[in-house]
Amino acid sequence: xxxxxxxxxxxxxxxxxxKVSCKASGGTFSSYAISWVRQAPGQGLEWLxxxxxxxxxxxxxxxxxxxxxxxxxxxxxxxxxxxxSLRSQDTAIYYCAxxxxxxxxxxxxxxxxxxxxxx
Amino acid sequence: EIVMTQxxxxxxxxxxxxxxxxxxxxxxxxxxxxWYQQKPGQAPRLLIYAASTRATGIPVRFSGSGSGTEFTLIxxxxxxEDFAVYYxxxxxxxxxxxxxxxxxxxxx
Numbered sequence: 001x002x003x004x005x006x007x008x009x010x011x012x013x014x015x016x017x018x019k020v021s022c023k024a025s026g027g028t029f030s031s032y033a034i035s036w037v038r039q040a041p042g043q044g045l046e047w048l049x050x051x052x053x054x055x056x057x058x059x060x061x062x063x064x065x066x067x068x069x070x071x072x073x074x075x076x077x078x079x080x081x082x083x084x085s086l087r088s089q090d091t092a093i094y095y096c097a098x099x100x101x102x103x104x105x106x107x108x109x110x111x112x113x114x115x116x117x118x119x
Numbered sequence: 120e121i122v123m124t125q126x127x128x129x130x131x132x133x134x135x136x137x138x139x140x141x142x143x144x145x146x147x148x149x150x151x152x153x154w155y156q157q158k159p160g161q162a163p164r165l166l167i168y169a170a171s172t173r174a175t176g177i178p179v180r181f182s183g184s185g186s187g188t189e190f191t192l193i194x195x196x197x198x199x200e201d202f203a204v205y206y207x208x209x210x211x212x213x214x215x216x217x218x219x220x221x222x223x224x225x226x227x
Binding site for chain 1 (some may be wrong): 120151153155162163165168169174206208210213214215216217218219220221
């Protein structure tokens with residue numbers, strides 16, 4: 001049974017960085033990609049970027065280029081998303097989501113991590 | 120970037136009635152389109168992929184159709200648990216993967 005587990009919530013100051021984690025269990029880690037999708041309060045879904053952990057290859061949305069870094073630790077099956085230069089508009093729930101390679105729709109989602117940016 | 124536009128923004132439907140949701144892409148996405156359901160306080164859940172294929176465990180009252188730029192999600196007979204927000208997502212041209220702004224299905 002595939003599970004993506006995300007922990008806790010974060011409160012950050014404007015200008016700082018946040019690093020959010022997503023631990024995968026079940027399935028074959030080498031056969032899928034992990035993306036990060038965020039949802040601001042009362043808003044829709046926005047894709048930030050993704051990684052294929054087995055290769056380490058990443059793709060980022062142009063909007064977040066230079067501010068987001070996605071990495072993976074294959075030994076612990078954990079994917080990380082770091083967002084820097086935080087501003088209040090980055091306040092959102094950050095979800096990790098899995099897509100099987102060659103498909104690219106998101107068949108499993110983490111429960112989300114709330115990141116609040118406030119002075 | 121492919122822009123996805125959903126309509127209507129809100130759909131008021133009585134239980135047992137049929138709901139029809141639309142999604143339009145700014146350029147053709149072939150059949151590379153998915154639909155998700157999101158309930159308050161929960162992560163999105165995959166309903167439909169490849170425009171018309173139900174995901175594992177999704178009831179048959181959910182059906183998807185369309186290709187190119189025009190897509191439809193139909194819920195044939197709304198149950199109480201179906202009142203939620205529905206998003207479409209294209210995965211034909213990436214990055215970025217893009218979502219519609221959502222359609223809220225509410226009780227009439």
